[in-house]
Amino acid sequence: MDSDLIVQILFAAVKTGTPLLFIALGEVICEKSGVLNLGQEGMMLMGAVVGFLAAYGTGSAGLGVLAAMLMGCVMSLIFAVLVLHLGANQVATGLALTIFGTGLSAFIGSGVVGQTIQGFQPIAVPLLSDIPFIGKILFSHDILVYSSFVMTFVLMFVVNKTRIGLTLKAVGENPHAANAIGIKVLRVRYLAVMFGGVMAGISGAYMSLVYTPMWVENMTAGRGWIALALVVFASWRVGRIMLGAYLFGLASIMHLVLQGLGWSISPNLLAMLPYVATVVVMVIISADKFKEKLLAPRALGKPFDPRQMA
């Protein structure tokens, strides 16, 4: 295998990993506030279809992304109201969101299946893209990939170094204590869930505006679920999510690698790889019970009812 092929594979791994990076960054913030949103797949699909429709209608991919962000946010609000205000079970509500989003996206997108649009074009970053290997792999992508880099570093800073990050973690670790020192627990959780929705929206838009670029029913193919596993893989640490996203990206384009090595395996068997990889990774990460208990936000998935305080 020559070095050109390796560069191409790693370039593709970054591109394939980017939607996972966006959605997992959103989910990790949501989970850090103590809320488990299993509706990722539904929000992502809605982002993909609305982003595509908006870009198709206006001719502007940028407006498409904005519309997708808004849609993701609206979807997450349905979840937030049910879970945070009405105390509904987080698992069931998340599943409902995914089923709803799958159906609604197929419904409103049925008219544009197979249409193509002009998505984002790659922009080589001056200077940086001239670095051998790294330049081609990291700095000759489109604007959304670069924003995912920036987003990762901003979130690392916010979560680890600022008061906002501290508040977020307090709410996810011990909402009662956070409430006692005057933090509005539900408000923080609302914002965290909405942030997750916005990121899922962008992630969906990346799929329909850059990755394919077109709209097909169910086009996210379980990426919303893989993102949830990615958060576990990253032990709820923002920086590791980036690494994990590209590793998962690599797993999903493994068929290119194997073709490069001259193997011939049925594409349908290779299509299982990302899902099998997800299971294997989760088994390895979770096997250490003590470690996972230490790393997961302690109030994850547990409802908080301010009325029971006071």
Place this chain on the structure above:
Amino acid sequence: MIRIQARTEPSSIMKVVSPLLAITLTLIFGCILFSAIGKSPTQALHVLLIAPLADSYNIGEMFVKMGPLLLCAVGLSLCYRANMWNIGAEGQLLAGALGGSAMALYFIDSESAFSLPITLLAGIISGMLWAAIPTFLKLRFNSNLILTTIMFNYIALYLLIWAVHGPLRDPQGFGFPESAMFADSTLLPTLFESSRIHLGIVFAIVSAFIAWFILSKSHLGFQIRVFGSDEPAARYAGFSSKKLSWFVMLFAGALAGLAGVSETTGPIGQLVPNVSPGYGYSAIIVAYLGRLHPLGAILAAVFMAVLYMGGDLAQIEMGIPVAVVSMFQGVLLFFLLACDFFINNRLAFSNQATN
């Protein structure tokens, strides 16, 4: 002024009223949606609710769809009661269809009376196996059951697609990704002339009663109920969580596998890539709508099957995309979860705010 007040005890009336209220609200939502896209709401309601039950052929088709929904939902009800978040009924169903079909193709030249029972058994065992792997990974390696069962749904789907493109493809099938048609000896008998209703619906209803019996009359069921409602108490009583987890997961896997093999040996008669229009996912909603009660699941499965039929008819008669079904399912679960709020809370009308 209206306030929300916590009830001192959960309302048992609301537990029953809530699903009915949720169904009503979903229908209202449907009417609004259909008016919004320029269709007549009364016609939409007719297509969704009345037409599926209007003639004997449609009623038959309703029962055909109800079978797999109910089989999966009964198993899931038990799982969720025991706090095992099995989202993998779809994969277990597909595994059952795949394993059962491999056996049916083995018996393709046989006229033995044993071919059908062995084929069904192969489907059941395949479904159990598909449920056993995530269960083992959870109990042994503490991995997240929701995510592993979801991943196994995707893996089962690609395995099935691979099989119909490869080892199980009909050699005389002009390269279509389908198996050969099964021999008559491995087809489920139909119950009536001129209808596709087959033995699968009987399996489903019998399984619901068996599950109900286990849950309400046996010691095992008692343990499941205690586990679901008060885990520390169950541990204190010395109930083995591992044993219960294995039981509910294998039971659910067996029923989902039976659903899968009943589809391929029943209405389909061969293995095709799209065995299930998402029955395993819809069964989650059926289980909730039936209040995680096996007999409640029977009523909920009827409603869900009508909705599936209505979706098909809406596509044929009104040109509405069939995806509308899964959207309604999501909305239904939203409304159900929202209405369930009033099981533990109520609205209080008063002039003064008291604390």
